[in-house]
């Protein structure tokens with residue numbers, strides 16, 4: 001019935017102050033702002049073009065281009081990936097050859113695989129590209145640099161000479177990412193003035209002299225680092241949307257369990273539903289808190305870079321790459337699990353879940369393929385370990401590796417299930433697992449004469465070690481979050497339950513790592529699972545309130561299953577009747593194609 005809160009009985013069970021939890025969840029950001037930014041992003045791509053200009057253009061170039069981009073007088077596309085190369089930026093083929101006679105660069109796509117392919121906004125709307133191309137001077141290749149290239153006339157939007165542009169076609173399902181005109185672009189000897197090479201980091205003089213960057217060349221990758229830390233925050237939004245929908249629906253849906261006319265059982269009360277759903281609820285909070293930390297770490301990096309302090313740049317790259325990988329994989333897989341948690345109705349477009357999944361899952365690929373990103377983390381870990389011998393004491397997120405010897409002797413002293421509720425007990429187990437996995441890789445790598453051959457041979461193990469490292473970061477930042485002063489009745493207690501669910505779910509899921517590295521005994525693994533089951537019972541009465549704390553409106557969720565009032569069935573039925581198929585009783589084509597078959601006479605008793 002309209003106006004009735006079918007979940008009121010669930011909301012009355014809450015054991016904490018929901019208003020405070022909403023503030024904890026929102027942190028310093030408002031989901032609406034992010035939704036509208038993200039929705040604008042899917043329609044256009046200012047989230048990369050503008051930051052890239054800020055990162056790679058001189059002050060003078062910024063003065064020229066930023067006002068135009070900020071006021072949408074030009075529409076930009078971050079045009080890096082090509083048909084033949086995306087992950088391997090150093091393998092890009094587009095060329096920008098300096099012509100000293102005219103003081104210009106000539107941009108060209110020398111091969112089919114040099115075709116720019118995927119850049120958002122490029123297909124139909126962008127007027128300019130921040131094109132990444134190999135700088136060539138006097139036949140010498142100086143590697144990939146950024147160039148601002150006008151693609152279309154600002155008068156009639158027609159493409160300029162030498163520019164061939166198109167959309168790359170429909171993408172995955174009918175998802176909203178098809179509102180994004182990911183495009184293709186071929187340059188046929190397009191000339192641009194020398195001052196349209198972005199020259200903050202390195203320059204080309206009028207005489208054609210290359211002035212190399214006096215800062216780490218990787219700063220040219222800065223836009224990707226910037227977006228990767230945003231993507232971690234976005235993962236918490238995407239996952240929490242799906243968890244909100246599936247939690248509310250799990251409390252509404254009843255199936256089996258009726259005795260003597262009693263109501264059937266709410267599916268949220270099945271232990272299997274809880275074992276699938278509550279770790280995702282905990283993960284949404286975990287990802288939100290690690291994204292807050294990562295954002296502050298990134299802002300600290302920017303301040304350091306201003307002061308030419310590059311000391312945290314390698315760690316920032318490893319953290320943004322690794323956390324982008326882990327959190328987008330958890331969110332993408334979690335959205336699909338939330339669809340399954342809703343049974344058949346989860347597959348309806350009106351559930352909001354298929355669309356959310358179709359739009360979200362490329363996050364595992366864009367801004368860095370998730371495996372390639374974890375391999376970057378692995379390189380960082382191996383380098384950190386290799387420097388231990390020279391007395392280089394690791395700090396920050398790898399500080400635990402400085403205690404590797406001690407961690408190699410670690411054995412968990414858990415005796416009772418409730419011992420796993422102690423943060424220090426959990427952190428020690430996760431540190432020992434991560435340290436032992438990385439040290440084992442380093443040990444095996446040392447057996448190879450060629451370190452690169454070893455890295456390739458051991459890459460699957462290295463990815464697992466990198467995963468363990470990143471999961472340790474997320475667990476640690478969740479624990480640190482709860483060491484902050486958090487007011488409100490029961491709020492910290494509930495977050496503590498989620499923190500333990502997140503950590504013990506990971507321990508249970510990766511029990512093989514913890515056993516094979518001899519960090520814990522099978523008995524201790526069993527006790528962790530016992531504790532997990534108890535934690536599910538503790539979170540159960542608070543589940544609806546915990547997703548209410550995301551503070552998402554029905555409009556934002558766009559889901560008949562995730563409605564705040566839980567009035568699912570009438571709305572499911574109502575939504576179905578909006579389908580154009582139901583405008584007529586007899587379907588198109590019936591008379592032409594189906595009725596003749598139905599009217600066909602029987603032959604010898606057979607149809």
Ligand SMILES: CC(C)(COP(=O)(O)OP(=O)(O)OC[C@H]1O[C@@H](n2cnc3c(N)ncnc32)[C@H](O)[C@@H]1OP(=O)(O)O)[C@@H](O)C(=O)NCCC(=O)NCCSC(=O)/C=C/CCCCCCCCCCCCC(=O)O
Pocket residue numbers: 034037038041047048078080081086087088089090120218219221222224225227230231233234313314317365366367368369372376379380383
């Ligand atoms: C890193 C690579 C894989 C390899 O690079 P390479 O140059 O070959 O380097 P290596 O030899 O591996 O390493 C050499 C050293 O350099 C170090 N390094 C590497 N990268 C970096 C870096 N970025 N920073 C610092 N240091 C770096 C490395 O560690 C080595 O160090 P050392 O010598 O060992 O000490 C590289 O090729 C690469 O990055 N590949 C991936 C390519 C990629 O990511 N492409 C992305 C293209 S753009 C794109 O995909 C765009 C997608 C559009 C959709 C985006 C949607 C975003 C949504 C955001 C959500 C918004 C919501 C709103 C939120 C809000 O508003 O807040």
Ligand SMILES: Cc1cc2nc3c(=O)[nH]c(=O)nc-3n(C[C@H](O)[C@H](O)[C@H](O)COP(=O)(O)OP(=O)(O)OC[C@H]3O[C@@H](n4cnc5c(N)ncnc54)[C@H](O)[C@@H]3O)c2cc1C
Pocket residue numbers: 045078079080081084085086087088117118119120177182362365366367368369370371372375459
């Ligand atoms: C929706 C969407 C939007 C995008 N928007 C943009 C944009 O706006 N601008 C832009 O420039 N690009 C954009 N891209 C491109 C995107 O950045 C690339 O697709 C991404 O970086 C992955 O690179 P790739 O396609 O070359 O994958 P590949 O690297 O070819 O991946 C294929 C497989 O190879 C594996 N692999 C690759 N290298 C290694 C290795 N060294 N070791 C082990 N395994 C490896 C990968 O793990 C993966 O399994 C977008 C892509 C998508 C899907």
